Amino acid sequence: MARTAGSHGPKTMEAIRKAALTLIYRKGYEAITLRQLADAVGIQPGSLYNHVRNKQDILFDLVHDHMTTLLAEVEQAVPADAAPLAQLEAFIAFHVGYHITRREQVFIANSELRSLEAPNHSVIVGLRKQYEGVLIDILRQGRADGSLRVDEPTIAAYAILSMLTGICSWYQPTGRKSAEQLATLHRDLILRGIVA
Incomplete structure (x- = not known):
């Protein structure tokens, strides 16, 4: 997924939270990866670490x-x-x-x-x-x-x-x-x- 133009800071963090909620609900915490989460948000996996330390x-x-x-x-x-x-x-x-x-x-x-x-x-x-x-x-x-x-x-x-x-x-x-x-x-x- 392409990154949403202008997504940064609080807006990106909110997108991460929403995507994580959906992924964990559907697949379970153990089954999801940070790569899947980054894909769902439309950012590079390494960019997640600008917002969170870990899963x-x-x-x-x-x-x-x-x-x-x-x-x-x-x-x-x-x-x-x-x-x-x-x-x-x-x-x-x-x-x-x-x-x-x-x-x-x-x-x-x-x-x-x-x-x-x-x-x-x-x-x-x-x-x-x-x-x-x-x-x-x-x-x-x-x-x-x-x-x-x-x-x-x-x-x-x-x-x-x-x-x-x-x-x-x-x-x-x-x-x-x-x-x-x-x-x-x-x-x-x-x-x-x-x-x-």
């Missing part, structure tokens, strides 16, 4: 960006002063909506966690724990005020997150249910199980 940095950048965006947006989506039940409903709607619209990022963040080197892995696991902690705290507050029947908030949170994130593997925008309808269905399934 590991690219993967970490993609997953770290996904996790920091997820944390920032959940903070905006879940009202801190609301009752636990309202917080739980907001969390479910946010999680389903976010994950449906960012399927590539979610898939890579989950399936390629194993490909991160130890220091990078630790950073991402820490960010994941922060996100999980949002839901765990909601469930603990609901247990404390009696609005939610949750004996084990941490285990319940992991079960809920698995169910909600699983939507990425089967959701189709052209399916018979909209994203909003699916969020409502998931909310109802969860609330029927734990609302006191």
